[in-house]
Amino acid sequence: MHANRSLARRASLVVTAAAATVVLAACGGGNDHSGATHNASSNTASASASVSANQYNQADVSFAQQMIPHHRQAVAMAGMAASHGASSEVKALAEKIEKAQDPEIETMSGWLKAWDAKVPDAMEGMPAMGGMDHGDHASMPGMMGQEDMDKLGGTIDKDFDRMFLTMMIEHHEGAVDMAKTEQQKGASPDAMSMAGDIVRAQTVEIAQMRQMLGTS
Secondary structure, three states: OHHHHHHHHHHHHHHHHHHHHHHHHHHHHHHHHHHHHHHHHHHHHHHHHHHHHHOOOHHHHHHHHHHHHHHHHHHHHHHOHHHOOOOHHHHHHHHHHHHHHHHHHHHHHHHHHHOOOOOOOOOOOOHHHOHHHOOOHHHOOOOOOHHHHHHHHOOOHHHHHHHHHHHHHHHHHHHHHHHHHHHHHOOOHHHHHHHHHHHHHHHHHHHHHHHHHOOO
């Protein structure tokens, strides 16, 4: 009788110990798996961010270095509208161009700094300020020369509107061509995304300006 009770007690202890081991193992295993998953996710996210930051080529650098002065000139042209008697419609378009392209200049400048590449000087793209003496930006599609900018600066009212729209159409067409080249040859997801935005937005504005000129 005593022996039977002893055996029963031992069996009970074994079962209890086994159950405790299973519970501890399950708890310990769950923590290890969670930590491994968290670390793996963190490492993957870090690797992805690193790849994204470093994924660019010379086409991306050229795109940013050329589009910055190109945008600066468009902003300079748009800035004339308020003081040259432009129509309300032209003023609204000019303001839209400034609001769109100023932030893009800042963004592209940030890319070039991150890529350890030269950011174009602030005067580049401003022929009326002597900026076209730097590099070969005058040869970029749609860029206006000194004479063009002087003529635009010397007009007012309807003459300004007509010249502004004519020049900005050409300027936008050049930007679209440059952006399409970036889409074909670039490697940076951010740069190619901006190029797509430029193509879409400026194609719409070209159509709008042609309609305003009555040449659509």
